[in-house]
Amino acid sequence: MASEGTCAEMSTPICLINNTKDGGLVVCEEAMKILDQITQPVVVVAVVGLYRTGKSYLMNRLARKQRGFALGSTIESKTKGIWMWCVPHPQKKDHTLVLLDTEGLGDVDKGDEKHDVWIFCMAVLLSSTLVYNSLGTIDNTALEKLHYVTKLTEHIKVSSCHKDNQETYNTSTELMRVFPSFVWTVRDFTLDLELDGKPITADEYLENALRLKSGENPNDEKYKTRSSLRNFFAVRKCFVFERPATSKMMKKMETLTDDDLEEDFVKEAKEFCSYVYSSAAPKTMRGGMMLTGRMLATLAQTYVEAISSGQVPSLDNAVESLSRIQNSRAVTEAVDFYRSEMIKKVKFPTETQQELSDIHSVVEKEAISVFIRDSFNDLDQKYQKELQTQLEHEYGKLVEQNMEESRKLSKNVISQVFGPLEEKVKEGSYLRPGGYSEFCNALETAVQQYKRENGKRLMSEEVLTTYLLEKSEVGCSILAADTSLSESEQKLNEEKLQRDVLEQKNKYLEEQKKIQDQMVLDLKKSHEEHKEQLKKKLEEERARNKDEIQRTLDAQYKEEMRRKHEGLQDRNNEMQRQIDRLLIERQKNNGSCVIN
Structure with a gap:
């Protein structure tokens, strides 16, 4: 079976995106190589915040390590750029947890x-x-x-138009569909979680803080952060943490165990980690396509290149770039997998074409799975068709190799079996009265021995036919030299010789037809296998896309209710239009997949 994917576990974090001397960003090659080894889906958790707020400590907790991301006990910021730590996901099998600690x-x-x-x-762009x-x-x-959240629409483009009416989608709605879930962690929290004298949850505390009161304009600069958080992040969560220890002890946090920390802080930290492990989704692109580590590496490179060239990163351009690179690589790796597995499994020559066909069928199915697993946004199945063409070519070469190896083996049997007859022909032993009958008997004996030894081996009839056609001229010469035969007997033997040659040719043609018929059947099965796996993938992608739309709809409905409560009718009307668009897209998603 094709591999389920690999995780490149790291013992310590490394820099993913570094700062350049001129203030720019650059992707680190070592990190790219590590991500490139990860063929599993990745759950990407990034932490941001003001420096010296304990971000790195939270990431170390998620990695379930005492040390890792650099902690600091001074006013100096330790983390520069974006650092990465890849570990096996504690709860999601065959997933990798990618932790990003930001400057x-x-x-x-x-x-x-x-x-x-x-x-x-x-x-925001890299995390889930x-x-x-x-x-x-x-x-x-x-x-x-x-x-910073208010700057997102200035620094991230959607560039997406509704294909039916070319109406540009509302930017915040489209960003909400692909933006990560948002978790606000409040450290050193000393207040009681109460509102109007009643206890509230940390989530309610966050939502109340983001609530716009009647008369407050969401477009007002002082309220923009609140409205941006509500517009861009469909899933929001909050955790509050008490101070973990005394100021003196916190200077050596890397050495402290849970027993050294405040009990409530440890409890809150465990609840935070548990939530992230269970709720943080794999990183996806628009349409719900889950990313692997190597796809995440390509994405990071694409965004950094855009920023470095002075452009604003575009979600559509990222999808296009990622799909082009990823799909080309998926084709190459699927073909390489096919070649490698066929070399390991095929012992040339096979006894029959069917034997080679059976191995091909199994390996091709796995190769298609390799492509399907790694391909992304393959519009019009362009790359899958390319894969099909290449696999057909590779199989054709193997068929030719198998036939040639079979010919060599059959020719060796021919040399051994017909050796004594060849010697007598060279010596002229059959050029005498009665010699033709003796030649025919020797030839028939050798043919029967060849068939016993070579059985129904592939290409055995072709090799035998070629040999007997060569020997038919020898037979004619011996027949002409046999003076013991009357003219009528000569004629009868000539006719029999022609019939025997024709019969052998028919056997050879029948053998060829079986090979061709099998290859035609193989091509048909191959096409059906491609269609079947593609259909399954499209159904999965459509289901993910529906989930993505539903998640956004749920968030929009919830936000609509809040805004109605807050009396923000103008904004609520715009949100209703966004919901209507999403409902139309969801309805279209229920249509059937078209596969060529």
Whole structure:
């Protein structure tokens, strides 16, 4: 069977995206190589937040390690750029957990707002769950520090139009479909979770902080962070953490065990990790396509190249670039897999064409699975058709090799079996009265021995036919030299010789027809296998796309209810139009898949 995918487990984190001297970003080759080895789906969790807020500690907890991402006990920011740590997912089998620890935002030494925005955007674009870490409480000051979220529409393009009416989709709706879930972790929280004298959950605390009161315009600059969080992130979660230990002990957090920390903090940290493990989804692109590590590497490279060239990263361009690179690689790897497996499994020559066909059928199915697993957004099945063509070519070469090896083997048997007859022909032993009858008997004996030894081996009839056609001229010469035969006997023997040659030719043609018929059947089975696997993949993609739309719809409905409650009717009307568009798309998604 084709591999279910591999996970390149790392003992320590490494830099994924580094800062250049001129303030730009660059993807690190070592990290790309590690991601390239990961053929499993990846769950990508990124943490962002102001520097010196304990982001790295949360990532180490998720990695279930005491040490890993650098912690700091001074005012200096330890993490530069974006660092990555890949570990096997604790709960999702055959998935890899990719943890991204980002450079602290608002570093006074760096003082580069534009750089911070790009770091924040890259964390959003690459992750399936985004953790925002802050200190104290969620108030206006905390929300102002998260103003990076208001820059997302300026720094990320959708470039998507509705194909039926060319109406541009609302940007926030499209971004919500692909943006990660959002988790706000509030550290050193000292307040009681109460509202109007009643206890509330941390989630309710967050939603209340994001709520717009009557008369507050969501487009107002001071309310933009709240409305952006509500517009872009369909799933929102909040965790509050008490201070883990005394200030003195926190300077050596890397050495502290759970027994050294406050009991409530340990409990809250475990609840946070449990939520991320169970709820963080695999990273997907538009349409619900799950990404592998190698696809994530391509995505990171695509976005960084766009930023480096002064462009705004585009979701559509990323999909196009990713699909082109990924699909070409998927074709190459599927063909390489087919070649490798056929070499291992086929012992040339096979006894029959059917034997080779059976092996081909099994290996081709697995090769198609390799392609299907790794391909992405293969519009019009362009790359799958290319794969089919290449596999047909590879199989054709193997058939020719198998036939040639069979010919060699049969020729060896011919040399051994017909050797004594050849010697007598060379000596002229049959050029005498009665010699033709003796020649025919010797020839028939050799033919029967050849068939016993060579059985029904592939190409045995072709080799025998070629040999007997060569010997028919020898037979005619011996027949003409046999003076013991009357003229009528000569004629009868000539006719028999022609009949025997024709009969042998027919056997050879029948053998060829069986081979051709089998290859035609193989091509038909191959086409059906491609269709079957493609159909299954399209159904899975359609189901994921429906889930994505439903998730967005649920979020939009929930947000609509909140806005109605808040009296924001104008914004609510626009949201209803977005919901209507999503409902139309979901309805179209229920149609049947068309496969060529």
